[in-house]
Each structure stands twice: as C-alpha cells, then as structure tokens.
Amino acid sequence: MNHEERMIDFIRSHYVDRASDALKAIEEEAYAHDVPIIRMETRELLRVLLKMNRPERILEVGAAIGFSSVFMGENTPDHTRITTIENYPPRIERARENIRMASMEDKITLLEGDATVLLKELEGPYDFIFMDAAKGQYLHFLPDVTRLLAKGGLLISDNVLQDGDVIESRYGIRRRNHTIHARMREYLYTLTHSPDYDTVILETGDGMTISVKL
Numbered sequence: 001m002n003h004e005e006r007m008i009d010f011i012r013s014h015y016v017d018r019a020s021d022a023l024k025a026i027e028e029e030a031y032a033h034d035v036p037i038i039r040m041e042t043r044e045l046l047r048v049l050l051k052m053n054r055p056e057r058i059l060e061v062g063a064a065i066g067f068s069s070v071f072m073g074e075n076t077p078d079h080t081r082i083t084t085i086e087n088y089p090p091r092i093e094r095a096r097e098n099i100r101m102a103s104m105e106d107k108i109t110l111l112e113g114d115a116t117v118l119l120k121e122l123e124g125p126y127d128f129i130f131m132d133a134a135k136g137q138y139l140h141f142l143p144d145v146t147r148l149l150a151k152g153g154l155l156i157s158d159n160v161l162q163d164g165d166v167i168e169s170r171y172g173i174r175r176r177n178h179t180i181h182a183r184m185r186e187y188l189y190t191l192t193h194s195p196d197y198d199t200v201i202l203e204t205g206d207g208m209t210i211s212v213k214l
Contacts, residue, residue: 042204152212155197
C-alpha cells in the first residue's frame with residue numbers, strides 16, 4: 001500500500017456512516033452490477049456543500065441508478081426539489097425503482113432522455129447543479145447549465161481528472177480516450193477562465209470542480 005492509499009484509508013476511517021438503509025441497498029446494487037457511483041470522498045464533500053448551501057432546487061445531470069440523487073435528497077431540507085436526467089433505459093428503470101424504494105418520489109423528478117436536448121427545455125433558476133454524466137459532454141452542457149444556474153449558485157462537476165488521464169499528453173493515453181481527454185481539458189480551461197464563474201479544481205475522488213456563478 002503506497003502513501004496515497006494509506007492517506008485515503010486514514011481519511012475514510014474518520015467518516016461517520018449516515019446513510020439510510022435504502023441508500024446502502026442502492027450502493028450494494030451499484031457495486032454488484034459495476035455501476036459507477038460517487039466515491040466516498042466525493043459524497044462527504046457534497047454533503048457538506050449541500051448543508052452549507054441549503055438549495056431549494058437542485059439539477060443533476062446523470063442519474064445512473066439514482067444513488068446520488070437519493071444521497072442529495074437525504075442531505076437537504078424536506079422542501080428541496082431535485083430534478084435528475086438519465087438517458088440509458090436500463091438505468092432509468094432502476095433509478096425509478098430506487099427513488100421509490102427511498103420514498104422520494106415527491107422530492108425527486110427523473111427526466112428520461114438526452115441531457116443535451118432536455119437542458120434546453122428546462123427553466124431555472126437552480127441553486128445547485130451536479131454534473132455527473134458522460135465526461136465528454138460536459139463542455140456541450142455548459143452553456144445551458146450556466147443559463148439555468150442562479151447567481152451565487154454552485155456548479156459541481158465530478159470525475160474531471162479521469163483517473164489521472166487528464167494530466168497526460170494525448171500520446172500517453174489510449175486512442176479511444178483521445179476525444180474525451182481533449183474535451184475535458186477544454187472544459188476545465190473554459191470553466192476556470194470563464195467570467196461567469198469562480199472555480200476551484202480539487203483532487204477529491206476522481207477530481208471535482210466547484211464553481212460559483214458570479
């Protein structure tokens with residue numbers, strides 16, 4: 001075990017398990033079927049940001065099987081409303097079942113379809129937007145996400161370091177990842193240089209950006 005792994009284990013040893021039985025069941029399902037969900041460090045930072053921001057309207061791009069939307073539902077006030085988008089039919093079905101199992105049908109609205117299309121149809125403002133969909137599409141989502149986010153609202157983008165690939169040259173990664181690599185680098189540059197946002201890039205989990213709309 002290297003120094004980084006030891007550090008992660010040390011940090012995780014201090015986390016307090018606050019998850020409901022429903023959330024734990026969704027997590028077990030995700031692990032059993034190799035569905036990616038937000039990592040433990042990401043959850044803890046997200047939980048604190050939600051407690052600080054206390055958003056009334058949340059938009060999530062990328063529901064998968066509903067883990068992160070249920071997680072956000074458990075860590076926000078009862079009046080908070082969450083809209084989440086998913087495009088993959090098998091995951092849509094599981095997300096609906098999991099949201100129902102967590103008794104959050106009134107709090108979480110699941111939209112089916114391509115986020116590129118659906119984002120254009122939504123009306124803001126949202127206080128908090130969590131981006132956790134196809135990494136190569138983040139840059140395409142950004143204009144509509146910016147339109148939908150309230151002034152002073154938070155945009156959280158997950159998995160921005162691509163398991164470390166983002167720091168490599170395009171010649172150091174697999175050819176099939178070249179497009180995603182280029183788009184994520186462009187996304188990070190655009191986000192950090194945008195006059196619309198103040199942004200920090202963190203190593204948390206697989207990399208996160210936290211952006212405040214100015």
